[in-house]
Amino acid sequence: MINHDNIANLENITDAVLNRYNYEKHSLISILLDIQTNFNYLPKEAMIMVAEELNIRVIDVYSVATFYTVFSLKPRGKYIINVCVGTACHVRGGRRIVDKIQKELNIDVGETTEDMQFTLETVRCLGACALGPVMVINGEYYGQLSTKKANTILQSYKVQEAAT
Ligand code: FES
Secondary structure (H helix, E strand, O other): OOOHHHHHHHHHHHHHHHHHOOOOHHHHHHHHHHHHHHHOOOOHHHHHHHHHHHOOOHHHHHHHHHHOOOOOOOOOOOEEEEEEOOHHHHOOOHHHHHHHHHHHHOOOOOOEOOOOOEEEEEEOOOOOHHHOOOEEEOOEEEOOOOHHHHHHHHHHHHHHHHHO
């Protein structure tokens, strides 16, 4: 994912994040979260740089990154779709929302479309149970979903993307 053309950009962003946290080892999780916000995943080159700059072992950075499910070591799409499959959403058809989006994007849960636009993930609860079924796309909540409504929302992202 990261090639020679954008390695400099990766170094600049990683350095800026490290600076923001004054290169403090105890801020490792926040540093990794900020880096992930920039790239939508944690590039291994950034983890190596963080380890070097904080003077800690790469394996320790990697251990943190793999321990917390919030981190992704795999490249993810521009839009991350999280569909809730927790109990409250499940009983209202959350699984059907997942199935519909899988079908529309032609990917499974945990996968990213070939054009790197969409990643589909599921979560156990989004803290909005009363609105179930719920999905979140890049932090934007969509509730009381039907398969039709979920697809309309998905298509609106595709249209928006095609227009840019
Ligand atoms: S179970 Fe879906 S938001 Fe809580």
